[in-house]
Amino acid sequence: MPDICIGFEVHQPFRLNRYFSPDPKKKEKDLDSLYFDAINREVLERVAEKCYVPATNIILEKLDEGFHCTFSFSGTFIEQLEKWRPDVLSLFDQVARHKNSELLGQTYYHSIAGCFGDKTEFMEQAGMHTELMYDLFRIRPTVFENTEFTFNNHIASCVKKMGYAGVFTEGVNRILDWRSAHHIYTCDDVPVLLRDIQLSDDIAFRFGNRGWDKFPLTADTYADWIRGANGDLVNVFIDYETFGEHFWKETGILNFLSYLPEELEKRGVRTILPSDALESYMPVGTVDVKETISWADIEKDASAWMGNERQHTAYSAIQKAAAFAKDKAIWRYLQTSDHFYYMASKFGTCGEVHNYFSHHEARDAFKIYMAILADFENRNIRFMKNKRSAKTLRTLPPEEAFHFTSPTGYVGYAAYSLDQFCDLLRVVPSDSIAYHQERGDIAQWIEHTLKDQKLAEDIIGRRDRQDLITTINQRREELWSRLA
Template sequence: MKAVCVCFEVHLPLPTRWYWPREGYTTPAMDNYFDIERSFNNYSRLQRDIEVINDALIDSIERGGKYTFDISGIFMEQCKWAPEIMESFRLLGKKGAHFAASPYYHSICSLFPDIHEFREQVQMHVNAIESEFGITPSTFINSELLLEQRSMEIIKEMGFECFISEGSHNLSNGIGPVHVYHNDIPTLLRHINLSEDIEKYFSDKKWSGYPLIADKFATWIANMQGDIVTLYIKYDSLHNHLQNGEKIVSFLKELPASLEAHGIEMLHPEEAAEKFKAEKLPSLQSKKTARYGMHNLMGNHAQHLYLHEIQNIGKKIEKMKHGDPGKMKAIFRYLQQSEILLEMGNDGYGHGYEKAVNNFSIISDIKRALLEEDR
């Protein structure tokens, strides 16, 4: 193996509230439908550990590491609760970290038949990254690593140089995703197993790979065939590992030297796209994929119906002549978060049916409010 690309997803969803208007209907508002207090508590719980991990990655960059962050618009908004967190990400940017673009609300809008909403949210996110970090993103990563071929034309038009998606078996036909692949723009695919070694199993003492040290991980990669391994790791998983000691901090600090000792470069995604010749992978043109498979997002009737209903709400908001369309549009966009669909899935975290009932209660209330506005 010649190179490694390491990307982190930095995102905390804004969860929906249990919504059942027992005492009558009110004017739609964010705190009617979303649990702001729970969101704040989730953020506060991670705050200290994010600072620890960011400090470790600054050290790692100074030792030759290269990292790309997919930091959602929702998370950037949450940073108002602790501005020092955003400042630590700014410092990472000054040290050489890159930032990828994605739909601002971590939304599934690329699945809408009308791609206009997708384009707007991507541009919103690009603008936010430029404003916060003074960096123009050149890599695009869709929410849940979604690959939906129609959106590729849009991100090509918007000037992105690289795209990262899920390395699922229906794309790679069981072969490890270890190349840059030819597409409308060069495409990297997440190596699921190696990403999960860090994301899921790192601190699991029952795992056969425990303890995972940087040199061991570099040896695994060095023994693989191909051009590049792409790792995409949820940032909050590093918080979970920190609860079991500081091994993850040492791992991150030591990773660049361990990879270099095995002749492996660390590259940003766009550097990999420029360095390696793109391989053909016909399935990219004909199939959809997402993290752990499309069935998690669109595997049952409730999810399909929700997607249909949310699009209809968007169309009605565009036609609003009274009330506050800006406020309604914000609610509409937060309701597109990928986690809302995932929670209604068949795996559904054990509460798929209850979540669906709750989400459709919210949808019903918004439709009622829009009808009343038209009177």
């Protein structure tokens, strides 16, 4: 009979302002209200009443009775509690300090920084989160879980460097080679705790599904499933908002949470903390995670955040924005994974889940994100040593992007920066390049939008694709060297 390790992800993003419009009169101290939506407080207040207060009161009672569980709080969630619901923060303070609970480390901004090529920002945000946990609760987490369980060999290496005793990720078959997720493995010598996908999603996604052949799910039935599982350890990890927000109280989800500890105890199933699990069980093998995995969607990869061209554009832009980030906090808020999640263009059940969590349409999410990022960069140009180079290299708002067309219409590519324009020249149809060069569109855009007259003059009359790429690439490298 295995032990069970139960974990809860608790996160709220600072959602971007659906009605954003650039306002040069706004000062830096007013950027929060300019960039972020008033809906953030509304959502937090609603979830607090439906989930955080009732579910946490249940958890506190069960912890006193010997139940063990773990929590992962994002820094943005904590900030919202400090602003708008300090009473709820007080409840979580009791949970955090309880001897039967454990806090996990993560990135402060629940960000996608772990996927960046340069892992410096990722590690800095993990350090910021550790300091936050210590400042608030006097606890330094020893086990890590990256944003949405995103994980690969490079992340494992960083976790190792940061000194964590272990890390959580998703128990996907493609890294297990059909081995059981109910054991501890290692990746780059870091112990890895693997989430049981089915048993976690039975609560997180299927609990309220009347068409499910196991509906209604009761605590005693679920405890039987755990008792009957093979292996050392079952890791069940879910969004905390499952309890009262995703599934309302009327579904019986809070009763399920209340009764589950007792039903597990009746069957002799021990609830265990991650750090205790790492001490109790030795790794039984290794996992090699060359391609990024996560707990998101059916694919269990990074496609929830980087699965379409819009997301790739935003993902590339936020990394390059580091050079403009006088205000690192705003830049880091813009790294929060939710912004990219809202841009997804998936269909079926995955698309339904994305739509459920988003407060606007995917296309609008992208346009607003790029407009805010462009405004943020533009505001910071005045603080930069080489303003002219920065002006040419900045991210552009949607209305200033270069949209590639041909005599028959739009060809599906748009450049939001000089860097992206140069990259797209490698893939856009030749007739589109010829069409724009004959009309002088590219030179006009570079001169009037990017404000680089020299480059505009250099590319006039050039018809060869590679010639254009070489000319523009040399110029952009020269401009970036001036910002270094």
